[in-house]
Amino acid sequence: MALKVYSSGSSQQWEEPGAFEVAPNVYRIPLPLPGDSLRAVNVYLLLEDDHAILIDSGMYVPQARKRLKESLDAIGIGLGDISEFLITHLHRDHYTQAVLLRDDFNGRIALGARERPSMEIIRERATAKDPTMVHDRYSQLIECGAKYLIDILRNFEGDDGEIAGYYKMPDRWLEDDSGIELANRTLNVIATPGHTQGHVVFHDPQSKLLFAGDHVLPHITPSIGLEPTRAALPLGDFLSSLRKVRLLPESRLFPAHGPVVESMHNRIDELLIHHDLRLTQASNLLSLGRSTAHEVALGLPWTRRQVGFDTLDPFNQMLAVTETLFHLDLLVQQQRAELSIVAEVRHYQPPESSSTKL
Numbered sequence: 001m002a003l004k005v006y007s008s009g010s011s012q013q014w015e016e017p018g019a020f021e022v023a024p025n026v027y028r029i030p031l032p033l034p035g036d037s038l039r040a041v042n043v044y045l046l047l048e049d050d051h052a053i054l055i056d057s058g059m060y061v062p063q064a065r066k067r068l069k070e071s072l073d074a075i076g077i078g079l080g081d082i083s084e085f086l087i088t089h090l091h092r093d094h095y096t097q098a099v100l101l102r103d104d105f106n107g108r109i110a111l112g113a114r115e116r117p118s119m120e121i122i123r124e125r126a127t128a129k130d131p132t133m134v135h136d137r138y139s140q141l142i143e144c145g146a147k148y149l150i151d152i153l154r155n156f157e158g159d160d161g162e163i164a165g166y167y168k169m170p171d172r173w174l175e176d177d178s179g180i181e182l183a184n185r186t187l188n189v190i191a192t193p194g195h196t197q198g199h200v201v202f203h204d205p206q207s208k209l210l211f212a213g214d215h216v217l218p219h220i221t222p223s224i225g226l227e228p229t230r231a232a233l234p235l236g237d238f239l240s241s242l243r244k245v246r247l248l249p250e251s252r253l254f255p256a257h258g259p260v261v262e263s264m265h266n267r268i269d270e271l272l273i274h275h276d277l278r279l280t281q282a283s284n285l286l287s288l289g290r291s292t293a294h295e296v297a298l299g300l301p302w303t304r305r306q307v308g309f310d311t312l313d314p315f316n317q318m319l320a321v322t323e324t325l326f327h328l329d330l331l332v333q334q335q336r337a338e339l340s341i342v343a344e345v346r347h348y349q350p351p352e353s354s355s356t357k358l
Contacts, residue, residue, distance in 0.1 A: 028044055055211045086174075187211075
């Protein structure tokens with residue numbers, strides 16, 4: 001049975017199935033993420049005269065393809081009617097289904113230009129059948145003083161070599177500050193490095209809509225720097241990207257995870273405040289004698305529920321430790337901390353000038 005089309009005022013939970021018209025000729029379609037705590041990812045269908053454009057595509061799993069087909073059927077179009085996939089970033093829940101649909105129906109894929117280095121690494125590993133697509137993060141755990149997590153994560157995550165095979169190059173690369181001319185609207189491409197180095201958002205200035213991918217999420221703080229390549233200062237990039245998007249005219253926020261939000265400005269302000277507080281909390285823990293990212297992460301509250309580090313699953317412990325590392329590196333860049341490296345482990349301390357001298 002085909003799913004129903006709902007108005008934007010529907011009271012359903014955001015991840016429940018359906019096709020939700022959130023603006024004229026714009027539909028939010030939540031697709032399932034089996035086994036993922038995020039539960040679902042929003043893709044956005046734009047109907048442009050005789051073309052259908054999809055912003056993000058979902059994950060390659062059969063459940064997502066089935067749900068997408070049912071949702072499109074309810075609107076009156078088919079999978080083969082999608083002429084282009086505009087992808088915010090390379091993570092599997094955004095990119096991989098587009099590759100399979102392109103293989104079957106020939107739609108074109110567009111991706112941010114700064115994702116190219118990561119895509120090249122993933123393709124090299126897929127060709128070599130190397131099952132370590134995202135395990136570059138493991139080396140960071142050594143730097144964080146959390147080497148013990150590596151073996152736990154290997155057992156927890158399993159072999160992701162098959163997933164690498166679903167990564168194929170896009171048809172075109174999207175440059176910052178470029179425009180995508182559609183039949184009824186123009187989308188401005190805005191580079192927003194941080195979550196990944198090549199993340200982009202799409203802004204419709206006339207309708208005041210921001211298709212934000214994972215850059216701005218309404219209920220959670222996006223993870224930072226989860227990619228095969230490594231930026232010098234991922235948190236600094238992310239905060240700069242938030243401030244860049246904050247300068248845009250107020251728009252409705254269409255996120256990849258969570259419901260539509262009426263004010264993108266309010267949510268961006270909340271994220272900036274959160275990270276400012278996090279930097280202060282990390283600095284305070286350094287003053288108490290904690291020195292590694294792992295030690296600092298153990299002293300911080302996590303998630304909206306403010307739970308302890310030990311309550312997180314192994315994957316989210318990895319994200320927590322490496323995010324703490326990025327905060328500490330930014331404190332160093334701000335001259336609010338100093339760094340030393342001992343046996344590959346990064347140690348941080350308050351700047352000597354701030355220490356109390358007896």
